[in-house]
Amino acid sequence: MADPELPDAAARELYRAILAEGGRIRLADIRPEDEGAVGQLAGLGLLVLRSADSTYSAVNPRAVGERIGAGLREESARLLARAAAVPDLLEDLTQAYDTTPRRAEPVGGVRRVVGMVEIRHLISQLLKDHPHEVLAAQPGGPRPHGHMRDTLDHTHRYLEAGGVMHTVFEPAACSDPRTVEYALRSTRAGAPIRLLEGPFTKTLIFDRTAALIPAAADHTVAAVVEDPAVVGYLVGVFEQQWRQAQVVDWESLAAAATPVAHEQVGRLLARGLTQRAIASRMGLSERTVAGHIARLREVYDAETLFQLGWQMRGARTGESGG
Numbered sequence: 001m002a003d004p005e006l007p008d009a010a011a012r013e014l015y016r017a018i019l020a021e022g023g024r025i026r027l028a029d030i031r032p033e034d035e036g037a038v039g040q041l042a043g044l045g046l047l048v049l050r051s052a053d054s055t056y057s058a059v060n061p062r063a064v065g066e067r068i069g070a071g072l073r074e075e076s077a078r079l080l081a082r083a084a085a086v087p088d089l090l091e092d093l094t095q096a097y098d099t100t101p102r103r104a105e106p107v108g109g110v111r112r113v114v115g116m117v118e119i120r121h122l123i124s125q126l127l128k129d130h131p132h133e134v135l136a137a138q139p140g141g142p143r144p145h146g147h148m149r150d151t152l153d154h155t156h157r158y159l160e161a162g163g164v165m166h167t168v169f170e171p172a173a174c175s176d177p178r179t180v181e182y183a184l185r186s187t188r189a190g191a192p193i194r195l196l197e198g199p200f201t202k203t204l205i206f207d208r209t210a211a212l213i214p215a216a217a218d219h220t221v222a223a224v225v226e227d228p229a230v231v232g233y234l235v236g237v238f239e240q241q242w243r244q245a246q247v248v249d250w251e252s253l254a255a256a257a258t259p260v261a262h263e264q265v266g267r268l269l270a271r272g273l274t275q276r277a278i279a280s281r282m283g284l285s286e287r288t289v290a291g292h293i294a295r296l297r298e299v300y301d302a303e304t305l306f307q308l309g310w311q312m313r314g315a316r317t318g319e320s321g322g
Contacts, residue, residue, distance in 0.1 A: 007044065011037040015046060015058065023058040030056075044068075111224040112215055119222045120147070123204065123212065126224075127158055130206035134158065135238045136167040137196075137203040142176030145282070152182065155191050165191035168200070168238075168245050174253060177264070178282055184250035194245035208235050265292040270312040275305075 007015065014037040018025045030038055038056065041047040045064045047056040113122050155165060173179045183193045202219065204212040211234045215223040225231060268278045275293060279286045302308035
């Protein structure tokens with residue numbers, strides 16, 4: 001059934017007027033300007049025409065509401081049943097698609113993308129096109145600070161949509177407090193990050209059907225691989241790396257890195273940066289920066305942020321902060 005149009009203000013006012021007159025109105029007494037309102041009320045069942053005396057009688061809105069609600073619930077159940085049946089109705093086409101051999105790519109036909117901006121755009125598109133699983137081998141040391149917040153946003157959206165992410169870092173990544181904080185927040189969100197000793201190649205695998213690999217030593221060119229045999233091999237390599245990689249207590253690492261981050265927050269605060277600017281500069285959440293500032297206020301016995309910045313500047317220049 002179609003969604004019912006509830007009575008507008010004029011129809012509601014007419015309904016109240018009919019109730020005030022005893023709950024009935026004769027056809028002969030309906031004014032031309034009220035015909036639209038009467039049509040609304042009759043269409044919903046709030047007025048019923050009695051042919052014997054050519055009179056409309058008011059009906060209890062509670063009964064009308066229960067009738068309409070029952071109809072909507074029945075329609076909802078029918079639509080849910082239809083939605084559940086759709087995959088089965090397309091099962092023969094799905095099987096045909098899955099069993100059809102993929103046409104071989106011509107030699108040199110691997111898609112290449114040049115430039116970091118284009119590569120990041122491509123990754124965003126691959127995340128949308130492959131919403132189920134991402135396997136990421138990310139060698140090197142600290143992650144680029146400027147992109148960690150965007151990467152976390154992508155991770156949260158991917159996980160909230162039901163996707164799964166597994167990532168491998170090198171141990172050198174732990175030397176940077178911001179990268180440790182990033183790994184902690186990613187793992188907390190449900191996208192675990194492990195550490196793997198030894199060299200490995202940067203690889204991103206999407207839904208085990210497409211892979212993004214470097215096509216230049218400086219990683220400014222990437223190649224998209226969709227050949228099932230090659231992607232299957234890369235998946236096997238990653239799964240072996242994942243089993244060998246070390247599960248990390250990022251909470252403890254972040255706590256150990258706190259003094260370093262603590263000092264960085266203090267230096268930026270002494271330079272006059274705001275809490276938000278510090279969070280952006282360090283790639284941390286504003287909540288984390290607020291925690292560092294709270295501890296600094298305890299150390300410097302400062303009641304306000306202004307006092308804290310003043311006293312820290314004085315401490316660094318050797319002047320009195322009082």
